[in-house]
Amino acid sequence: MLTRRRALDTRRPTGELSLMEFARPRLTRINRFFEILDPRMEGQYSKKTAALVAHLACQCVDQNPKARPTVSEVVYQFLSITVGLAFGFWSTHRQAKCATSAAVFLEY
Numbered sequence: 001m002l003t004r005r006r007a008l009d010t011r012r013p014t015g016e017l018s019l020m021e022f023a024r025p026r027l028t029r030i031n032r033f034f035e036i037l038d039p040r041m042e043g044q045y046s047k048k049t050a051a052l053v054a055h056l057a058c059q060c061v062d063q064n065p066k067a068r069p070t071v072s073e074v075v076y077q078f079l080s081i082t083v084g085l086a087f088g089f090w091s092t093h094r095q096a097k098c099a100t101s102a103a104v105f106l107e108y
Contacts, residue, residue, distance in 0.1 A: 020061050027058040052081045 008018055016022045026032040033054045037045075056077045062068050069077065 023057065024061045024063075027054055027061065033058075049081065056081070 007020075009016075012022070023036050026036045034050070036054070037050060056069075056074065059067075059069050059077075060074065
């Protein structure tokens with residue numbers, strides 16, 4: 001959703017064939033997560049929303065499959081982000097072992 005890339009794209013250069021290979025290093029560094037956003041969005045998004053969704057994506061690409069959220073947890077997070085932003089707050093149901101946290105992302 002953030003990148004508009006396919007999970008596996010054989011037309012991409014080595015190191016970017018897999019969406020996880022491409023996204024993981026960018027999601028775990030606070031100064032790089034905006035690099036993965038689809039450029040066609042042309043900045044027409046809230047930085048806060050992008051940061052929260054990027055944090056969720058970071059959890060989803062954790063190297064340890066058991067640490068990744070379940071589908072129901074992902075749905076819960078999306079609902080938390082959507083509802084939370086509508087009311088001026090957000091919550092994190094599950095913390096990931098990402099190098100950054102949503103709170104750090106929100107400094108942007």
